[in-house]
Amino acid sequence: MTGKAVVALEAVSKAYGATRALDGIDLAVHEGELLSLLGPSGCGKTSTLNIVAGFIEPDAGRVLLDGQDVTRQPAWRRGLGVVFQSYALFPHMSVADNVAFGLRERRMGRREAEARVAEALALVRLPAAGAMRPSHLSGGMQQRVALARALVIRPRVLLLDEPLAALDRKLREEMRAELREIQRAVGITTIFVTHDQHEALGLSDRVAVMNAGRIEQLGTPREVYQRPATGFVADFIGASSALEGRAVDAGTVELAGGQRIAVRLPRPLEPGTRVRLLIRPERVEPGDGGANALPARVASVMFLGDHAEVRLELPGGARVLAVVRGTVVVEPGDRLTVTLPPDAFLEAP
């Protein structure tokens, strides 16, 4: 596994004064995959990317590119493509000159460079923008130019730091899909930084969820969503409701309202201990589905078009978030029965 890693970080740490920005990061990125670094602001995503790019040096640990130690190698030697959140297009150059920048540094002949620039601009669907100034382009177009400029040098790895954050919502969703298509088409190994879980889940082959300078969990989007390894991951990714209770036996929990529910957790519970259970809204099923059918009252409804978020109150006061299809009509105050499947629960530490 490690032998095939294109990028590998080994025990990488970085501190700024008293702030431990990165605290022992281990990470291996495989050939052709898109790996996201996902986490809240300040968790160290950009620092990780900057260390891979060679913009900053780690205090400890190693950076490997195709098995070669590049920890002390300057950025200009690494041959990686970087796209910045602010795009960082050179304002004094035309779009074509921006894209050709890296080719000129490689002393590529004029003819060949022009062909490669045209090819790259076509790839990002801006075939006619070459003569324009970056400042005359919209945010989305600047984004594409930045991508073309990074890809045209045929980098070993593509690094993207919140590339979509500066775009408005609609454009962001379009670019997200397009980015994925381009990445697949080029087949380039990619590290993608974001604090947006939808972006990370929707784009990535694997997601590294970061918190306070550490990687909390590394796995496929499905894994980190459905089997969060830590309470932080469960909390950070996806909405979930928490239910407080006390373990009665290895697979039964008594909630604050006195209801007894069956749970199937990865590890058996210690009878008598307090437990905090998490459940995803889409796992809360309306109607009597057998085990764990509970009476509930609708506390509030948020209609969102294709679906509605319904806040339910269980006897005893616990609140549970559920999602129903938009066509289902529910009103605050309605009484209904919901089922919480035993295998739907996660345990929060």
Place this chain on the structure above:
Amino acid sequence: MIGRLVVLALVLFMTLPTLVVVVASFNPTAILSFPPQGLSLRWYENALTYPQFRRAALNSLIVTAASAALALPIGTAAALALVRYPVRLRGLWNTALLSPLVVPGVAAGLGLLILAARLGLLANRVVLIVAHVVLVLPFVIRSVMVSVANLDPMLERAAASLGARPWRVFRRVTLPLLRPGLFAALLFAVIVSANEFVVSLFVSTRVTEILPVAMFTYVVNYTDPTMAALSTLFVAATFAAVFLADRLLHLSRVFQIEGHR
């Protein structure tokens, strides 16, 4: 309305001395007097043919060109360092580099004179050039610092990631984007150096003296309007330089003194 009158009065007050000199320079009589008794160009002729003025003008050209050529790279390096790097005691450095603005010229001139005498360089133009470099540097550093502060460091990172080594990053990205600040710095350097008088008086001889010093010497000895003619030429040249620079380089944009929007 009142505001406009005040501004008009202020402009008049500020330009009046210059206007008086300009008018006096066309006076045909040999006495500096106002108002003039006629119209004549004889003092212009005198100013342009007086040998000591010609020599001093050449000296001015050499000293100004040399000091600008030295101050620009030095000042740019200093500006980059002051803005970019976590310099220890930044405030102190700032103050030290800008101190020529506040140290009285007499003190600076005297200090340089003593040093030059000690080193046996009294009659040497090098001392004069060094003095001008020091005097011009604060203006150069200030102008370039504005441009450096406006320069997005991500641009340099982007260039590096595309394979440009540090020198290439400087050539292809940093320097072109500092251009407005550098032009402003050059303009300041030329104007300050060309007009410098006090310090230059201390460290120049009859052979090395620059135009402002030569003008002072002349005015001490003669009272005809030649000085007024020369001053007028001087002012005209300065105005032309500023006007051209503004037209060509949009100086007002460099200093961001356009109205807020």
